[in-house]
Amino acid sequence: MKTKFFKIIALGFAIIYAPLQSMAWGAQGHRICGQIADSYLSPQARKAIKDILGNESIAMASNWADFIKSDDNYKYLSTWHYIDFDKPHTYPEMQEFLAQDTKVDAYTKMNFLIGELKKKSTSKENKLLYLRVLIHIIEDVHQPMHTAHTDDQGGNGFKVKWFNNDTNLHSVWDSQLIDFQQLSYTEYATAINHTTITQRREWQKAPIAQWLYESNQIAEKLYTEIKPNDVLNYKYNFTHIDTLNQQMLKAGVRLAGVLNGIFK
Numbered sequence: 001m002k003t004k005f006f007k008i009i010a011l012g013f014a015i016i017y018a019p020l021q022s023m024a025w026g027a028q029g030h031r032i033c034g035q036i037a038d039s040y041l042s043p044q045a046r047k048a049i050k051d052i053l054g055n056e057s058i059a060m061a062s063n064w065a066d067f068i069k070s071d072d073n074y075k076y077l078s079t080w081h082y083i084d085f086d087k088p089h090t091y092p093e094m095q096e097f098l099a100q101d102t103k104v105d106a107y108t109k110m111n112f113l114i115g116e117l118k119k120k121s122t123s124k125e126n127k128l129l130y131l132r133v134l135i136h137i138i139e140d141v142h143q144p145m146h147t148a149h150t151d152d153q154g155g156n157g158f159k160v161k162w163f164n165n166d167t168n169l170h171s172v173w174d175s176q177l178i179d180f181q182q183l184s185y186t187e188y189a190t191a192i193n194h195t196t197i198t199q200r201r202e203w204q205k206a207p208i209a210q211w212l213y214e215s216n217q218i219a220e221k222l223y224t225e226i227k228p229n230d231v232l233n234y235k236y237n238f239t240h241i242d243t244l245n246q247q248m249l250k251a252g253v254r255l256a257g258v259l260n261g262i263f264k
Helices: 004-023 028-037 042-055 065-072 072-081 090-099 106-118 125-138 169-180 187-190 198-203 209-227 236-262
Strands: 157-163 165-168
Touching: 028 125, 028 187, 028 236, 042 125, 065 072, 065 106, 065 125, 072 106, 072 125, 090 209, 090 236, 106 125, 106 209, 125 236, 157 169, 157 236, 165 169, 169 209, 169 236, 187 236, 198 236, 209 236
Parallel strands: none
Antiparallel strands: 157 165
């Protein structure tokens, strides 16, 4: 009886912990980006996406690639969510690095997914899979720690405290900062979704290499500001909230740009 009880408790912890361990931007962050993207879709893209997702919104679809990690059939997607770097790069170095990139990572898989979704021959089943995953990865790479250091697994190994709680730098940027604002994802999206046409055009014309370079530059700066085991609290939030919001806004705008380009 006791053995059965402890097994149930252990299973409960596993169910709760597994999604948290693997989240990127956290559920809220992804939904915020998706909600913003939805506001900039062309009519053609909106119709095509509706045909694929049905009643599932972009905001809700954006978390599918994290939730499905609990299914062994989708383990192969685990390395699609990020691209880590062994050292800082200038933009020309980043371009050269990516031009030679053949790894299974966020960069190669975004290009793959965009190509497959443009094909008329892609099956309806695969379009659903590819669209959900593309939405997620485009949002992921705008989270700076998804383009960070290889040696600490994108900040997962960089231990800090968020107020009094043990955590890591990756988790702070995935969810702690966002959750600290105490807004629903629709409230948050409404609060930060203010762009000009010029701004949207500039962000959307930037190649994927520039997205990754921008995120990596932020990550590199974040590493220099703190030491392992530092306590991050109100001041950290005050200092970084604008960067956080800008990255989620860029993610939503660029996601809409990619989807509009695919579904012309």
